[in-house]
Amino acid sequence: MxxxxxxxxxxxxxxxxxxxxxxxxxxxxxxxxxxxxxxxxxxxxxxxxxxxxxxxxxxxxxxxxxxxxxxxxxxxxxxxxxxxxxxxxxxxxxxxxxxxxxxxxxxxxxxxAVWIRPEDSELVYGGPALRRHFLDALLSRLSPRHAQMLTRYERSVAQRNAALKSGENWGLGVFDENLVTLGSEIMLLRRRAVSRMSELAAENNAALGSQKFLGLELVETTTPESFRHDLTRRRGEEISRGATVVGPHRDDLKLTLGDFPAADYASRGEARTIALALRKAELDLLRERYAEPPxxxxxxxxxxxxxxxxxxxxxxxxxxxxxxxxxxxxxxxxxxxxxxxxxxxxxxxxxxxxxxxxxxxx
Ligand SMILES: Nc1ncnc2c1ncn2[C@@H]1O[C@H](COP(=O)(O)OP(=O)(O)OP(=O)(O)O)[C@@H](O)[C@H]1O
Ligand SMILES: [Mg+2]
The missing domain is CATH 3.40.50.300 (P-loop containing nucleotide triphosphate hydrolases)
Known part of the structure; x- marks a missing residue:
């Protein structure tokens, strides 16, 4: 095309x-x-x-x-x-x-379009929310289905948190159903995407001249198999904190450079390089998906x-x-x-x- x-x-x-x-x-x-x-x-x-x-x-x-x-x-x-x-x-x-x-x-x-900028280094140094956002924004662009599920999942978490805060815990079971169904599918999609992305990002990082291996790993708070059980198991903690403590909204994308966590050890230029490798992976995936370069x-x-x-x-x-x-x-x-x-x-x-x-x- x-x-x-x-x-x-x-x-x-x-x-x-x-x-x-x-x-x-x-x-x-x-x-x-x-x-x-x-x-x-x-x-x-x-x-x-x-x-x-x-x-x-x-x-x-x-x-x-x-x-x-x-x-x-x-x-x-x-x-x-x-x-x-x-x-x-x-x-x-x-x-x-x-x-x-x-x-x-x-x-x-x-x-x-793909936008590459110096602020991307925050993907390395910033909190998990930034990396989750990067991942979800990309997945949403690759799959409208993911975008839709994510919106519904986030809405479910918000409703469930409101119920936890208000003390109306008798209705939690209904929210749990939604959360488990949507959340499990999101976890599976993310796993697949991260596995492909980690190959591309490592390749790009090497092509950028970095001698250190760039690793990407999805750190999950639960699994599709144990999500329901974990929600029940941690109910007490959830009620006292007024928040849903397990689920894909708490995932992180862990970045390692060589043997160390990138967030704590990467130099400024190395962080920018990692971010570049991630953005290039975004470009690669969009190009693959839409058969034309952004x-x-x-x-x-x-x-x-x-x-x-x-x-x-x-x-x-x-x-x-x-x-x-x-x-x-x-x-x-x-x-x-x-x-x-x-x-x-x-x-x-x-x-x-x-x-x-x-x-x-x-
Ligand atoms: N809503 C706004 N209304 C008017 N001016 C704005 C608004 N938002 C930002 N600016 C101004 O736009 C200017 C240009 O910002 P921009 O970030 O595009 O600069 P830049 O050319 O990228 O500079 P640098 O080389 O430092 O990155 C800034 O001086 C900023 O104060
Ligand atoms: Mg600028």
Whole structure:
């Protein structure tokens, strides 16, 4: 199948970005500029337009200070046909349209973009919730069924916790049924995904030049076979804590580098490398699933990386049909170069100064 290309990105009232439509060619577009220019905001806007997804803590932070709504639009080209994806966000609200028709989150194309950024290192150093979110977000993009089950499971946990807190423990059995059915299926799906992902991540970590083996292991609080029993066994503890203490919502994805837990021992650059290996695995899995490579968004390509790892990113960007890469310096070998400054993105023109003056005066 022909690859999806982002031909244009439009934004309005999006953080510090000046309202504009930017055109992008196939291949690598490099965007560079000073700290605070708006490079990350642009990639964040592109990711939102392409996937409908954001991990902003609150939607209103995406809206330019003083405005009520922000809007992003991606014009996509695939195999001779055009399509338009639009997302509007306001306080606690998000609307998405594909070709002018309103769609719900689950109906959006899921494999169209992967976003790689320095903050991904938090996957290594941060708490289990971040890694669970990474895993679930990816699984939800690979399987709409998983997305649906996860939403239902999370709702069941919330209802059960509310019942535990309120002391209405006589109804717990009903919640347990739901929890066990959905939770067991989620565990099995996660196990399968982690086993495939750990192969890919270890391969990618080695390709990045790391001499240490990267291990991924799903640490579960229970198993599909013992979930029901564990819920009953720990009921006393649950009642006193007012929370469901076992189940896939408590899983962790343990990362090890060589013989040590990565969270405690990895250096900054090693953590970024591990995160890169995970993101590349995400790209690999999406590519496998949708038979076409996603658009790659790479933020701050040089941050904390040594030359060999930078080279890996260079080659990765060049290996997909389209990539947008930002940095505080120019990205070598780009098809388009834009200079970011105060929310504006302008092509770099390398005309001799006297020619620029002439064109203004004549
Ligand atoms: N809702 C908002 N309204 C107005 N300005 C905002 C909003 N959210 C963020 N900004 C501003 O946008 C600016 C650009 O942020 P951004 O993270 O895109 O910079 P950057 O070019 O990626 O910088 P760096 O090189 O440091 O990563 C920041 O100065 C920030 O204060
Ligand atoms: Mg940035």
């Amino acid at each position: 022909a690859p999806v290309l982002l031909t244009a990105l439009s934004t309005l009232n999006y953080r510090n970005l000046e309202a504009a439509t930017l055109s992008f060619p196939a291949g690598v577009s490099g965007i560079w500029g000073a700290n605070g220019a708006g490079k990350t905001n642009l990639l964040e806007a592109a990711y939102l337009a392409l996937t409908g997804l954001t991990d902003a803590p609150r939607l209103e932070v995406l809206v330019r200070a003083g405005e009520r709504e922000a809007y992003v639009r991606a014009d996509l080209f695939q195999g001779g046909s055009l399509s338009v994806m639009e997302t509007g966000v306001g306080r606690g609200r998000r609307t998405t349209k594909v070709d002018g028709v309103r769609v719900r989150g689950q109906e959006l194309p899921r494999g169209s 658009i790659l968004l790479i933020d701050d390509f040089s941050a904390e990386l040594d030359p060999q790892r930078r080279q890996f990113l260079l080659e990765l960007a060049a290996s997909v049909p389209q990539a947008i890469v930002t940095g505080t310096e120019a990205f070598p070998g780009s098809a388009l170069e834009l200079r970011a400054s105060a929310g504006r993105f302008l092509p770099e023109l390398e005309w001799p100064e006297h020619l620029q003056v002439q064109s203004v005066t004549t």
